Amino acid sequence: MQILKKIINIIERNFCEINENLLNFYLSLLSDENHNNSVTVGYTSNVTPLIDKDKNDNTWWKVYSLDEKGRNTLRILEDKSMISKGTTGLRTWEASLRLSEYFIQNPKLCKGKNIIELGAGIGFLSLICAKLGAKSIISTDVNLNVIQRLYTNIESNKPSLIEENLTIPKVKKLDWNEKVLDINAYGDLNLIICADVIYNPENIEPLVNILSQFLKLIPTITIILCNPLRQKSTYDLFLKQLSQHNITIYKELIDKVPIIFCHDEEFSQIQMTIINKKD
Numbered sequence: 391m392q393i394l395k396k397i398i399n400i401i402e403r404n405f406c407e408i409n410e411n412l413l414n415f416y417l418s419l420l421s422d423e424n425h426n427n428s429v430t431v432g433y434t435s436n437v438t439p440l441i442d443k444d445k446n447d448n449t450w451w452k453v454y455s456l457d458e459k460g461r462n463t464l465r466i467l468e469d470k471s472m473i474s475k476g477t478t479g480l481r482t483w484e485a486s487l488r489l490s491e492y493f494i495q496n497p498k499l500c501k502g503k504n505i506i507e508l509g510a511g512i513g514f515l516s517l518i519c520a521k522l523g524a525k526s527i528i529s530t531d532v533n534l535n536v537i538q539r540l541y542t543n544i545e546s547n548k549p550s551l552i553e554e555n556l557t558i559p560k561v562k563k564l565d566w567n568e569k570v571l572d573i574n575a576y577g578d579l580n581l582i583i584c585a586d587v588i589y590n591p592e593n594i595e596p597l598v599n600i601l602s603q604f605l606k607l608i609p610t611i612t613i614i615l616c617n618p619l620r621q622k623s624t625y626d627l628f629l630k631q632l633s634q635h636n637i638t639i640y641k642e643l644i645d646k647v648p649i650i651f652c653h654d655e656e657f658s659q660i661q662m663t664i665i666n667k668k669d
């Protein structure tokens with residue numbers, strides 16, 4: 391399985407399409423391994439997230455520590471497998487971890503800002519923004535199982551956020567296919583964040599449409615999208631759609647930011663695509 395993982399990583403790094411059968415086979419092995427509770431997680435720093443294994447199902451609580459003493463933590467209920475219940479949204483992905491680390495390194499990007507996260511999954515990144523002193527956060531997704539888990543995770547971290555006098559992210563269902571945005575719900579926003587949402591070619595057009603709607607509503611808004619360098623063709627499609635909407639971008643790799651959280655042993659490079667970059 392480790393060899394297969396290395397092969398898949400090499401394919402991704404070279405921007406090639408992964409054969410679907412190969413990927414499904416890998417996911418089935420991963421799922422078996424996870425069900426046996428024998429998954430090994432490599433920790434790459436002295437700040438070690440604890441993992442309480444729940445033997446009964448496909449989920450576990452991960453405790454992410456934001457300081458070396460483990461006093462400032464986030465508790466996130468995650469699926470062990472990459473895809474379950476037909477969605478990728480029930481676990482935290484690499485792009486969220488890296489963008490969080492980038493924000494921790496550059497806290498002024500979040501502090502005092504009104505933020506919306508699109509395709510938030512189970513809320514790790516939104517909760518990090520809360521920890522960094524965002525003024526408000528709207529955490530959105532489309533999938534109902536994902537939204538339910540998002541609530542659970544926000545509720546689970548609410549007591550510590552209240553204790554620290556920090557904002558509690560609000561959960562909202564937002565489908566990128568929505569044709570008209572409600573201006574009253576979003577008028578104050580400064581920042582849109584999206585982690586690992588550029589992966590399905592079918593979703594690219596709706597995603598760019600919704601970004602374009604936000605930009606029309608709030609021309610000064612900053613948008614930060616963060617994604618692993620996986621399928622070049624999908625990212626190219628994203629760029630093409632942006633240019634059709636006359637949206638210009640700035641690209642930056644997250645490669646120099648120190649690693650804080652637990653990552654897979656070998657992870658793809660993570661890229662940020664920024665719209666309306668402020669220095």
Ligand SMILES: C[S@@+](CC[C@H](N)C(=O)[O-])C[C@H]1O[C@@H](n2cnc3c(N)ncnc32)[C@H](O)[C@@H]1O
Pocket residue numbers: 477478479480481482483484485486508509510511512530531532533536564565566567584585586587589593596
């Ligand atoms: C790969 S997951 C990333 C989750 C999270 N951002 C992270 O990095 O851990 C992609 C997320 O996009 C969401 N998504 C997919 N299509 C969507 C749509 N049309 N509208 C809103 N969210 C969508 C999925 O439900 C899923 O939670």
